[in-house]
Amino acid sequence: MKRSFRRLGGLFAVVTLVVHSVLAAALVAHARLTGRDDGRKWAVATLFGGLLGVVGYVRAGD
Known part of the structure; x- marks a missing residue:
């Protein structure tokens, strides 16, 4: 059972x-x-937020 939760957690991390x-x-x-020049900043912020969420989820499982 624990193994299936771990696998599900990994799948959740990848999908996120x-x-x-x-x-x-x-x-x-x-x-x-739209001619804006701040797209890269928002993209980096989005990726960083997703990465923090995944790291937090993985750390909570340990």
């Missing part, structure tokens, strides 16, 4: 990082289309 990567790419694309 993939979703945040897609959001970051969308932020950069939107910024380019």
